[in-house]
Amino acid sequence: MITFVGAGPGDPELLTIKGKREIDSADVIIYAGSLVNPDVLRDAKPSAEIHNSAHMNLDEVIDVMGKAVSDGKKVVRVHTGDPSIYGAIREQMDRLKQLGIESEVIPGVSSFLAAASVLKKEYTLPSKSQTVIITRMEGRTPVPPKEKLIDLARHNASMVIFLSISFIDELSDTLKKAGYRNDTPVAVVYKATWPDQKILIGTLDDIAGKVKAEGIDRTALTVVGDFLGDEYELSKLYDKNFTTGFRKGTGE
DSSP, X not given: OEEEEEOBSSOGGXXXXXXXXXXXXXXXXXXXXXXXXXXXXXXSOTTOEEEEGGGXXXXXXXXXXXXXXXXXXOEEEEESBOTTTTOOOHHHHHHHHHTTOOEEEEOXXXXXXXXXXXXXXXXXXXXXXXXXXXXXXXXXXXXXXXXXXXXXXXXXXXXXXXXXXXXXXXXXXXXXXXXXOTTOEEEEEESTTSTTOEEEEEETTTHHXXXXXXXXXXXXXXXXXXXXXXXXXOOSTTXXXXXXXXXXXXXX
């Protein structure tokens, strides 16, 4: 059995209890060293064999897993955030299945959720947006034809844009062409919840300059939308006049 663990956004205390238990008891750990905070592994067994997958290709990762399982060792594969988002775990699980090796996934806190927490914002504000689009810009690797950023952005929903901070000029221009106002609020969160976290607040007109001034070119999320502003309608959830399945409204 191979256990995939979402290591959270950076802060080791945002690792789930179940995920930590699996990491701490593992004989072999393969972690995404380019993104995972190494402090997540600080309580691993002294005897644990630790591999940094930033220096490995898929074949090498699978070879380490297969050998360890055949030797009767407990193997944990550690990914950043939640591995279901840009984690490339499907290809690993399918290869393991071909080898007759079972796998399980322990979810983690995604960096897009951590970004909202450090910004103290809510992506789904009433009257502003009830939809969150998680995407990335096309770069060295393509996106499906129907998922071009300009097409997704036409919804003017809350947007979370991964893996695209190095294209911040093009990103801003594309969003404006898609219909976002020039003064649409934007936040860039660099390494959310890490000790060296940075938060930049701006608009589509000025965020690129702020990003360049800080020298941020990787490990950052761009979040866009009016949910970042201060004007919104209150929800019906706690409206005293609104009846729910658990509470009768006053009807006033």
